[in-house]
Structure formats: structure tokens, C-alpha cells
Amino acid sequence: xxxxALTSSADPSHYxxxxxxxxxxxxxxxxxxxACSQGVLAPLGPVGEGDATIFIDALVIMLAIVLPTIAMxxxxxxxxxxxxxxxxYRPEWAFSGRIEAVVWSIxxxxxxxxxxxxxxxxxxxxxxRPLPARxxxxxxxxxxxxxxxxxxxxxxxxxxxxELVIPVGQPVHxxxxxxxxxxxxxxxxxxxxxxxxxxxxxxxHLQADHPAMLWGASxxxxxxxxxxxxxxxxxxxxxxxxxxxxxxxRLGPSLDRAAYASLLRPSSKVAPxxxxxxxxxxxxxxxxxxxxxxxxxxxxxxxxxxGGSKP
Numbered sequence: 001x002x003x004x005a006l007t008s009s010a011d012p013s014h015y016x017x018x019x020x021x022x023x024x025x026x027x028x029x030x031x032x033x034x035a036c037s038q039g040v041l042a043p044l045g046p047v048g049e050g051d052a053t054i055f056i057d058a059l060v061i062m063l064a065i066v067l068p069t070i071a072m073x074x075x076x077x078x079x080x081x082x083x084x085x086x087x088x089y090r091p092e093w094a095f096s097g098r099i100e101a102v103v104w105s106i107x108x109x110x111x112x113x114x115x116x117x118x119x120x121x122x123x124x125x126x127x128x129r130p131l132p133a134r135x136x137x138x139x140x141x142x143x144x145x146x147x148x149x150x151x152x153x154x155x156x157x158x159x160x161x162x163e164l165v166i167p168v169g170q171p172v173h174x175x176x177x178x179x180x181x182x183x184x185x186x187x188x189x190x191x192x193x194x195x196x197x198x199x200x201x202x203x204x205h206l207q208a209d210h211p212a213m214l215w216g217a218s219x220x221x222x223x224x225x226x227x228x229x230x231x232x233x234x235x236x237x238x239x240x241x242x243x244x245x246x247x248x249x250r251l252g253p254s255l256d257r258a259a260y261a262s263l264l265r266p267s268s269k270v271a272p273x274x275x276x277x278x279x280x281x282x283x284x285x286x287x288x289x290x291x292x293x294x295x296x297x298x299x300x301x302x303x304x305x306x307g308g309s310k311p
Contacts, residue, residue: 040188044214044235045207047125047191054121061113065106127192127204130171137173137205138166141283144176144183144196144218146266147225152255152278158248159255161263162231163272167241168211174204177287179264181223187216187233195220201287208235225268232272248274255279257291 041056043049080087130137141152152159164187166172176185178196186193190206196218208214214233218226236244253259255275260282285291 040191042189043191044189044212045191045209046131047206048189049191050121050125051191054117054125057117058114061110061117065110125192127194127202129205130173131205131207133171133207135170137171140164140166140172140174142174142176142185142196143283143286144178144180144185144222144229145264146180146223147218147229147268148263148270149185149216149218149229149231150263152283153245154278154280154283156245156249157278157280158245159275159278160248161273162270163274164216164231164233165241165244166206166208166233166235167238168208168235169238171205171207174202174206175283175287176202176204177283179286182220183218183222183229184220185216186219187214189214190233193219199287199289211235211237211240223266225266228268249276252276255282257282260286260291 040048041052043052078084139154141154143150143152148162149164150159150161151164174185176194176196177200178198180198182198183196184193185196185202185204187206189212190208192204192206194202194204196202212235214235215230216233217230220226222229252274254277255263256279259275260279
């Protein structure tokens with residue numbers, strides 16, 4: 001709307017510039033809308049909905065300050081313009097208790113409201129807190145590698161690289177660790193990004209309410225292959241998930257220590273594949289860092305663990 005107003009009142013010589021601005025804004029709007037289909041504002045489960053609600057509520061609260069402030073800036077500029085003889089001219093004025101009260105009270109109240117909103121949300125959406133449900137959660141163990149993800153299903157005795165398959169309507173309990181440097185596990189439509197840390201296990205509870213194909217990634221820079229460290233997420237109906245799990249037990253090799261040592265070597269853009277059998281203690285050995293590290297990984301393991309490029 002304001003672009004149209006500027007165009008109607010601007011000099012014709014500036015029309016090309018304004019038309020370019022309008023085209024650029026239209027392009028950004030299209031890009032933003034296309035990105036929302038896999039973003040936090042298109043939630044697919046209870047945690048994602050909670051995150052989106054906090055985001056929108058915080059935005060509304062902040063706009064309640066920003067918009068009146070912008071409007072008052074324009075009003076003051078108009079009110080106290082040099083041609084307005086009715087405006088008060090007080091060159092000796094230095095202090096106003098009423099202005100000070102407004103300037104300090106509104107930000108303080110805003111911080112209190114935002115703090116309360118986030119405090120309540122952080123308790124309700126605590127990643128360690130199980131989700132209320134009639135079904136017991138599906139257990140999935142997650143290991144971040146350079147630069148790929150390994151998902152182990154201990155109840156189904158299978159594992160998948162760079163693909164996460166979950167049932168619809170059933171909570172999923174993730175145990176997350178890293179075999180190398182810091183990474184962060186994040187499926188935007190399901191919510192709650194959380195770190196994968198070497199020598200530690202993070203807990204996360206998520207749930208998908210509808211069948212869909214989603215996108216997940218690491219959002220922590222971890223070296224040259226970081227940009228390709230993403231994975232697909234499929235949420236399937238209960239029967240379809242059971243059929244997929246049964247099929248996975250008949251495909252692929254076994255994930256034992258030797259296979260894990262091969263998988264541990266740095267690589268990127270790895271196509272999804274599965275293991276039909278998994279060493280039952282593999283995740284705990286990775287989390288406790290009791291597995292031997294291949295020679296190619298010794299230098300990376302002795303370097304900084306907070307994310308950084310590997311040689």
C-alpha cells in the first residue's frame with residue numbers, strides 16, 4: 001500500500017527505482033511464503049504448535065510497542081515542524097516526570113510480559129519432559145557424525161542414515177549425542193532445536209500429528225560438510241510405520257563396530273540407507289566415548305569440540 005502511495009506522488013524519473021523496489025519486495029514475499037511450508041510457522045505437532053504460539057505472541061507484544069513508537073515519531077515530526085506556530089516552543093525545558101515514567105514503564109512491562117510468556121513456555125515445552133499420550137513413546141537414538149546423521153531404533157533393532165521415519169500420533173523420545181564436534185538437531189515443523197554434544201546425551205520429546213514429508217538439519221556449523229548435513233523426515237500412519245520397520249530388518253548390512261568405524265569417516269551428501277541389525281550397546285559406547293576412533297579422526301577429536309572445520 002505504501003509503495004503505491006509513493007509511486008503516485010513521486011517524480012516520474014523515480015518510477016523505475018520504485019518499480020524495482022516493488023518487484024524485489026514481491027520476490028521476497030514469494031520466497032518467504034515458500035519457506036514457510038517447512039518452517040516453524042507450519043507446525044505439525046504439539047511441540048511445534050507451542051513454539052509457533054510463543055513466536056507469534058512475542059511478535060504481537062513487541063509490535064504493541066514498535067507500531068505506536070513509529071506512529072509517534074511521525075506525529076512529533078509533524079507537530080513540531082517549523083511552520084506550525086501553535087506548537088509549544090520551550091528552549092529551557094529539560095525534564096518531564098511524565099515522559100520519564102512512560103519511557104521506563106513501558107519497556108519494563110514489556111520485559112515482564114515477555115519473560116512470563118517465555119518462562120511458562122520453557123516449562124511446558126521442556127525437551128526433557130515427556131508428552132502426554134496414551135501410547136508409550138517410540139525410542140530413537142541419534143548420533144551426529146561428520147557430516148551425516150545416524151538414527152538407531154533400539155526397539156526395532158534397525159538403524160537408518162540421513163532419514164528419520166516416525167509414526168503419526170505417537171510421541172517419540174530422542175536420545176541425542178555426537179561422535180565428533182557439536183551439532184544441533186532440528187526439525188522446524190516439529191519444534192525444539194537441541195544440541196548434540198560429544199560425551200553427553202540430550203533428551204527430546206516430539207510428535208507428528210499428520211502424515212507428511214519433512215526436513216531436518218544441523219543448525220550448528222561443524223566444518224566443510226555442514227551445509228549438506230540435513231536429513232528427510234517421514235511421518236507415517238501406524239500400520240505403514242510397522243511395515244516400514246519390518247522391511248528395514250530385511251535390508252542392508254549389520255551395524256557392528258567395524259561398520260560403525262567405516263561410517264565414522266567424514267563424508268557428506270550421503271544418500272539414505274538402512275542397517276537391518278544394530279549392536280545393542282553401540283549408542284551407549286558412542287555417548288561414553290569408549291569406542292576406538294579411526295586414525296583419520298584422531299586429529300579431529302583432539303581439536304576444538306565447539307564446531308570448526310576439519311583438516
